[in-house]
């Protein structure tokens with residue numbers, strides 16, 4: 001908690017205290033715009049030392065949290081913030097927040113809403129095309145092999161995207177954007193979701209194994225929660241089959257990562273495009289050696305444009321809350 005001492009000067013008195021739990025790159029854009037309205041307390045602590053700090057200092061006057069996905073806002077953390085009334089996360093996903101506890105405490109929560117859906121859907125399609133047409137692999141191959149005059153026909157063939165059966169898991173705003181894009185590439189869409197959607201005609205599968213059996217590709221677009229943890233397990237991977245491809249732009253915990261790595265090594269699945277990992281920032285080393293896997297550092301949501309948008313929305317949510325207005329992008333809290 002580096003700024004506590006500096007910010008306790010009298011000119012800060014009276015401003016709502018906002019505890020900032022990363023991400024630093026967003027905060028550095030937000031701070032100049034909003035520091036006259038909010039008293040920001042920055043934290044560069046790990047989850048554990050944050051709890052320790054809060055236990056020691058018991059900051060009773062913190063009324064807001066601004067956070068990204070890097071910190072877990074658990075019931076224990078919330079308990080240490082007795083005056084907390086609003087929590088703004090800069091992410092679309094909310095699996096890092098104990099939403100039940102927020103509801104119980106009457107803490108309002110705002111997220112990124114659908115702001116990232118286009119960018120994340122673009123990335124899902126990009127990972128899929130890259131993996132199936134071997135674009136990154138071709139790039140690596142050409143940079144190394146061309147120096148040795150390797151004949152180009154030695155580069156292995158990719159797979160056709162058009163005509164593929166694509167199963168989307170989670171047909172929310174990101175899933176719908178992925179479906180729209182892949183339909184225009186000539187793919188045939190079906191889906192699994194918490195509930196069947198009356199507004200779409202894509203075939204619905206309540207069983208992920210059945211969906212996988214009928215598909216060539218699975219794209220994970222759902223949120224991570226108790227029901228969806230390891231929704232992709234060995235059984236699903238085997239059902240998808242040796243030519244199958246998995247794209248994950250949701251959360252790492254949706255896939256049993258150990259099993260995925262094992263199945264990739266055993267050739268039980270064709271390939272994967274992964275933007276997220278189970279224990280970020282740790283990426284299983286085995287994946288680095290695989291040419292049928294495309295990797296990205298949890299970067300699907302962030303473009304230069306969405307970044308600016310996110311700063312505006314996060315600041316706008318804090319402003320709205322402290323002016324007694326409804327949050328711009330509220331998160332629905334579970335019953």
Ligand SMILES: O=CC(=O)O
Nearest residue numbers: 090091092093301
């Ligand atoms: O992963 C990014 C997000 O949830 O916004």
